[in-house]
Amino acid sequence: MSPSPKTLYEVLGLAPSATTDQIKTAYRKAARATHPDHGGSAETFHVIAEAYEVLSNPEQKAAYDLRLGRGSAPRPGTTSGPASSARTAPTRAGSGPAQDVLGNAPRFVPDFSPGSPPVLPLALAGQQVHGSPRRPGFLSRLGSSAGARFDGENLTIHLLERTLLPDYPAGRLVNGLHMPDRSPRGGNLEVGHVLLGGYRMAVLESQVASPGNYSWDGRHLRYRGRDVNIGRLPDAVRTLQDRFPECNVSGWVVLHSPNGNPFEPVIDYPPSLSRSAPAMVHVANAGTLQRELRRFFNDGPQPNVVQLQVLGGLLDALAR
Structure with missing residues (x-):
């Protein structure tokens, strides 16, 4: 029997009660250790980036905590973010084949929606x-x-x-x-x-x-x-x-x-x-x-x- 996928908190080595500062500190430490350019795995780095994308956004984090069975329902109009389930399995980073991919459309991280305003003004x-x-x-x-x-x-x-x-x-x-x-x-x-x-x-x-x-x-x-x-x-x-x-x-x-x-x-x-x-x-x-x-x-x-x-x-x- 295969083990259950880790929660996003477990990916970053955190308890579900972690504060915003603790989440940021854990992410920076994990990103430094797993970055592909520093000898880490692109797959692991991608999972860590996705975990931080959810847990650093208050609305997405609240929705995720609800799926874990803790916390209260998010406010109407908020989104649950990119995590499709309360537990996450590693996914391959979308780097594609060794070719020039710079012309692809940009993707903003963290993503934004009407219920989750962008970190920076859109302009x-x-x-x-x-x-x-x-x-x-x-x-x-x-x-x-x-x-x-x-x-x-x-x-x-x-x-x-x-x-x-x-x-x-x-x-x-x-x-x-x-x-x-x-x-x-x-x-x-x-x-x-x-x-x-x-x-x-x-x-x-x-x-x-x-x-x-x-x-x-x-x-x-x-x-x-x-x-x-x-x-x-x-x-x-x-x-x-x-x-x-x-x-x-x-x-x-x-x-x-x-x-x-x-x-x-x-x-x-x-x-x-x-x-x-x-x-x-x-x-x-x-x-x-x-x-x-x-x-x-x-x-x-x-x-x-x-x-x-x-x-x-x-x-x-x-x-x-």
Whole structure:
């Protein structure tokens, strides 16, 4: 005789009396442990995400508790959410075959209905691009990298708006973030762009680069033998990974050519560095960035999900 499927509470390792904060904490811990990008099972991760989707929504949780035989009837007009029974069996994540699935229609999590209003206003939830680069002052643009960064950020936005976002309805680009640094360095972080899609997040820092060849060994970017400043991109990746453990966060330094050639500057890699291997930070020119981001999101679990709570957290970090 096979054992009964676990309840959603058991999936997250919780008692039915768990508080909202306990549910969130358990989900974040379970998501970190089971995320497919961190060696976990896509099937288990999908079940955990579904459990949290129900238990984090007061109306769906009340209806679910009623089916478990505890709690009171939900208010008229509320929905029972995606769980079709009080106990749940693992279901396969709908990642589909290894092909480009980014063009599929987006699915919002948590879902919303007339009885369950969205976490974000619909106008924000449906918008693909949010915020704008922070313009440096006149003096800041003189003799510094601030102008190159500002110009590069605008080029990255235009590039993604033209080449990736039209093909990726679930992609959400947030520009010009300001957030506390959770790394030991402390202080505040100025983040150029975050591209959110499914359970993956790309952190992008942009600049217009001098012509010529650059070298990247996975840690240091060099030009004519000298280190190139990539800002605090690694700290931003660590901070966002800590804040949103349900996501797989990676960073990209985007180098734009002053002459508009998308495949310049050329970036050289040592033979020992695999360009397709997982890494905290990558370097790309405008031409290779499109291909790398498309592969990054396409290979992730449920790439067409729009995580409204994560998106809301990013929007809260927009520089005012």
